[in-house]
Amino acid sequence: MVTAPAPATTPDANGIAASLRGVAMRFGANTVFQDVSFDVWRGEVFVILGGSGCGKSTLLKLMIGLRPPSEGTITILGEDIVAVRGEARRRLKQRFGVMFQSGALFGSMTVLENVALPMASFTTLPPEAIERIARTKLGLVGLADAALRMPSQLSGGMIKRAAIARAIALDPPLVFLDEPSAGLDPITSAGLDSLIVSLARDLGITFVVVTHELASILTIADRVIMLDKEAKGVIAEGDPRRLKEESTHPVVRAFFHRTETAAG
Amino acid sequence: MEPGTDAPATLTRRDGALVLSGRLDAHAVAALWREALAAVTPGATLSIDLAGCSYCDVSGSALLLALEDKAGSRATLTGASPQVARVIDRAHEAYRTSPPPAPPTAPSLPVAVGEAVVGKIEDLGERIAILGRTATSAALTALNPRSLRWPDTWHQAEEVGSRALPLICMIGFLFGLILAFQSAVPLRQFGADIFVANLVAVSVFRELGPLLSAVILAARSGSAFAAEIGTMKVNEEIDALNTMGLDPFRFLVMPRLIAAVAMMPVLIIAMNLSAVAGMATVMMSLGFPWAAISAQVVNWTGPSDVLGGLAKGLVFGAVVAGIGCSRGMSTGVGPRAVGQSATAAVVGGIVAIIVLDGIFAVLFYLMGW
Ligand SMILES: Nc1ncnc2c1ncn2[C@@H]1O[C@H](COP(=O)(O)OP(=O)(O)O)[C@@H](O)[C@H]1O
Ligand SMILES: [Mg+2]
Numbered sequence: 001m002v003t004a005p006a007p008a009t010t011p012d013a014n015g016i017a018a019s020l021r022g023v024a025m026r027f028g029a030n031t032v033f034q035d036v037s038f039d040v041w042r043g044e045v046f047v048i049l050g051g052s053g054c055g056k057s058t059l060l061k062l063m064i065g066l067r068p069p070s071e072g073t074i075t076i077l078g079e080d081i082v083a084v085r086g087e088a089r090r091r092l093k094q095r096f097g098v099m100f101q102s103g104a105l106f107g108s109m110t111v112l113e114n115v116a117l118p119m120a121s122f123t124t125l126p127p128e129a130i131e132r133i134a135r136t137k138l139g140l141v142g143l144a145d146a147a148l149r150m151p152s153q154l155s156g157g158m159i160k161r162a163a164i165a166r167a168i169a170l171d172p173p174l175v176f177l178d179e180p181s182a183g184l185d186p187i188t189s190a191g192l193d194s195l196i197v198s199l200a201r202d203l204g205i206t207f208v209v210v211t212h213e214l215a216s217i218l219t220i221a222d223r224v225i226m227l228d229k230e231a232k233g234v235i236a237e238g239d240p241r242r243l244k245e246e247s248t249h250p251v252v253r254a255f256f257h258r259t260e261t262a263a264g
Numbered sequence: 265m266e267p268g269t270d271a272p273a274t275l276t277r278r279d280g281a282l283v284l285s286g287r288l289d290a291h292a293v294a295a296l297w298r299e300a301l302a303a304v305t306p307g308a309t310l311s312i313d314l315a316g317c318s319y320c321d322v323s324g325s326a327l328l329l330a331l332e333d334k335a336g337s338r339a340t341l342t343g344a345s346p347q348v349a350r351v352i353d354r355a356h357e358a359y360r361t362s363p364p365p366a367p368p369t370a371p372s373l374p375v376a377v378g379e380a381v382v383g384k385i386e387d388l389g390e391r392i393a394i395l396g397r398t399a400t401s402a403a404l405t406a407l408n409p410r411s412l413r414w415p416d417t418w419h420q421a422e423e424v425g426s427r428a429l430p431l432i433c434m435i436g437f438l439f440g441l442i443l444a445f446q447s448a449v450p451l452r453q454f455g456a457d458i459f460v461a462n463l464v465a466v467s468v469f470r471e472l473g474p475l476l477s478a479v480i481l482a483a484r485s486g487s488a489f490a491a492e493i494g495t496m497k498v499n500e501e502i503d504a505l506n507t508m509g510l511d512p513f514r515f516l517v518m519p520r521l522i523a524a525v526a527m528m529p530v531l532i533i534a535m536n537l538s539a540v541a542g543m544a545t546v547m548m549s550l551g552f553p554w555a556a557i558s559a560q561v562v563n564w565t566g567p568s569d570v571l572g573g574l575a576k577g578l579v580f581g582a583v584v585a586g587i588g589c590s591r592g593m594s595t596g597v598g599p600r601a602v603g604q605s606a607t608a609a610v611v612g613g614i615v616a617i618i619v620l621d622g623i624f625a626v627l628f629y630l631m632g633w
Contacts, residue, residue, distance in 0.1 A: 107599030
């Protein structure tokens, strides 16, 4: 955490890390989703799930302020990410971390330099402090002995871990992860799941995770929302274990019980 | 990690203990780092009072770790809230249980030199092997022209040839213009300025036309070949071709090589004509009629000047394309690999052209052309 505390009148103080109201996104005539509203509570692991092409990555990009929504408001850590400008926007962006689907590590820097970069850029920490903190972060994600390797020398699972270490470089209270277990074997994927759970529990980080791995969702998620391509919006919200048992929505049941729907 | 409304952490001393109170985050750590380390004497027992510490993150824990390392023993922490204690425990565990890797030790000079030489020889070996495979597939394609991928070749010819024409014509015209203008000034003093036409025509047809066209080919297409094939190598597309039993040399290298060789005469002729046009522009502005200029060019240059230039151009085209493709094929790993291949293709191509041009000059002289 590297910012001045938020004023006590915002949802921030009420235990809400992110909040969306009536959000819609259109590309030309193609409506990806509309009327999406939900809250992410502080300290939870919140999962956005849904089939391929339903707009999960698009929703994530709206939440991290990479593009504005066509409609609606998005509040992140008590500030309107669409409206905030200038220095306040820069400070807000330092208060959350993002892991992109491909990892997006800078290929010309070592893993340690990747993790050190945000600290070197946004704090006045002395170099030995930055190195020590970066090494601690790499230890947290289980990559201490790969600190001096280049990203091209890492396996898929290690890239994701290094990207998580970089996402938590500034000790943000909120971290977004896009498909952390996509393309990984079940054992590596389970290792990442327990990493996410332990970081949430021990460091109190709030996670917003995009994924469609059922096993992952049932392990890590406190709450989920499910997007659907046909419905162009949220079709289910809540505890995934309860949704699995109780939901009557055909698409939700199909997802949790791995069956086909009529739509295929 | 709720952001509190608390103040940044401060450091005080009480009864031999360090007292950290307030919010211990990266900004507070940045402000306190040197002061806190200066307050610790190596060998002394370290006790830290965290009762007033409202918040501590991994950066804060790293400061405590650094203090312990300086003191040389574990600190006694008192008064930490459960939340703060949990973060500190986790950070300690992460930092202590995984010792940092030893930085790579620099090899001794003889070892370093030996490794560098072996590396260079291996590189050279690989490059020769790639040239060999290029030559083999060229021979196989010549024996069986139907095995060539004609649509790709056509597409490459368009890229290499017609898309380069505007650039070739512009450079040729300007070059003819400049060359004519520069030589007209001294020759005019001797009343010999009509011979500017011969000078420009002969030097462009024999030498500069093929040379400049090949340099432009290296810059535009040699680099593109290396980057395209290099990207395919990095994306494992070359491996995919090999696995499917498709020879990447026939599939990727041959169309480019043949397109470059076939297009070089076109580029050279365009370059020659535009240079003559540039020269004629200067000459006509000096008052010579077009008939005099063209008679001068036709009477003083023979087909051997033009054909010799075109023959050189064919070789230049093959060499530039071959170097570009083989650089692409030998692309390594990592984010800089494709860029390095493209640079090496341009540099290697231009050096090869100039060396070959020298060899041709000697050959043509011996053969009396
Ligand atoms: N930049 C864009 N321009 C146009 N359409 C886009 C763009 N980005 C995403 N889309 C569309 O939005 C939909 C959702 O995409 P995406 O968010 O990537 O889905 P998911 O991550 O759930 O698989 C897709 O139909 C895609 O075609
Ligand atoms: Mg996606």
